[in-house]
Amino acid sequence: MSDEENFYQGEAGSSFTYPMQAGNIKKNGYAMLRGFPCKVTEMTTCQAGKHGHAKATIIGVDIFTGRKYEDYCPTSHNMEIPFVKKQEYQLMNIDDDNYLTLLLENGETKEDLKLPDDQLQIVEKLRSDFESQKDILISTIQAMGQEKIISYREIVN
Structure with a gap:
């Protein structure tokens, strides 16, 4: 070789x-x-x-x-x-196609996660909070090569 x-x-x-x-x-x-x-x-x-x-x-x-x-x-x-892994990412942006731009711990960005289609109330509230300039942490669950948003919360300083 x-x-x-x-x-x-x-x-x-x-x-x-x-x-x-x-x-x-x-x-x-x-x-x-x-x-x-x-x-x-x-x-x-x-x-x-x-x-x-x-x-x-x-x-x-x-x-x-x-x-x-x-x-x-x-x-x-x-x-x-x-193997189930829970992660938290800081939200940086939500684009027009409902894809999120998330900040990883190492400073890089992640752009492959989409807002869930089956949780409209959470999505609307998340968009509203993001547009209000709130700092938001997104919680996800990962297993079997898939990832899903399970919740979010505001970062309180």
């Missing part, structure tokens, strides 16, 4: 999920239910019958769409758990 070849590296731990025993999943945690990243709203277990394992019933809400999912799994088997 020559020295001229460039190799690009991904983030360390580039997997979107990690395994965890179903019996160890807790309420208000996260789990992949039916292939979707969900926040667990209910977790119940039933004892082993004469032909099998103790089973867990896990009910959760998709963190991006709000849709409810339910899944069953033996408590001793592994389930996939998504």
Whole structure:
């Protein structure tokens, strides 16, 4: 191999999920239910019958769409758990296509996040606060290669 070849590296731990025993999943945690990243709203277990394992019933809400999912799994088997990351960015601009310009901690800008279409009240209030020259922090949630705005707040000096 020559020295001229460039190799690009991904983030360390580039997997979107990690395994965890179903019996160890807790309420208000996260789990992949039916292939979707969900926040667990209910977790119940039933004892082993004469032909099998103790089973867990896990009910959760998709963190991006709000849709409810339910899944069953033996408590001793592994389930996939998504890596979920919450971030805050300072809002710099909102363009005409509803894309935000956000300031990262390192001083660079991020311009690939769009205002949510399904939260019109929050969007209108955010636009109003931004046009009133308020300093705003945007809170986002990231999982499975997706990112969504979950809330915002005014920076109080």
